[in-house]
Amino acid sequence: MVVGRFLVTKHFLPLIKNDGTGKLIYITSKSVSISAPDHHGEVTGYGMAKAAANQQLKSLALDFQRDNVPITTLAFEPGFIKTKLTGWLGRVDIEEACTGMVDIIEKLSPDMSGLFMNWNGKTIPWSGGRQMSSDSNRRVVLESSSSTRE
């Protein structure tokens, strides 16, 4: 999944308009975020592919900005949609989710490049919003390392 997306991006990039209106959109997912409390046990490969896609998208946004490439990028969390993937379970119909995403893609401006966004237009922080509750107050105390490193 990671290599496929990389190759599609590589071969499609020269075809994307470079007049400031070109957009590169990845559909990824926040449900398999490393900070998510439950990875549902069976989605490690899926999560790895989505994490790689998010990293690639964000890196491309920074590369484009640095090299003045006028292509806007966005990673999309499409929501919990009723599709074959979810066994037709979900909170959002395909039509509603797609309409929302197309609307956002059309309104996307270059200053939004590199964002991670929900299908309804909410920005999702890259740092992740959810943590395992037992982890939230944990600290690792490196008693000896601070003196040797400084």
Ligand SMILES: NC(=O)c1ccc[n+]([C@@H]2O[C@H](COP(=O)([O-])OP(=O)(O)OC[C@H]3O[C@@H](n4cnc5c(N)ncnc54)[C@H](OP(=O)(O)O)[C@@H]3O)[C@@H](O)[C@H]2O)c1
């Ligand atoms: N549904 C959700 O709640 C949800 C949530 C978060 C993220 N996403 C992401 O949204 C995207 C679409 O998900 P979905 O729910 O629509 O999945 P889906 O119901 O499994 O549909 C995937 C589609 O991609 C096609 N496909 C799969 N592998 C392909 C390949 N190698 N070449 C060409 N076409 C291929 C499938 O074709 P066939 O029908 O011929 O197999 C199918 O039409 C995925 O990236 C998924 O990870 C979905």
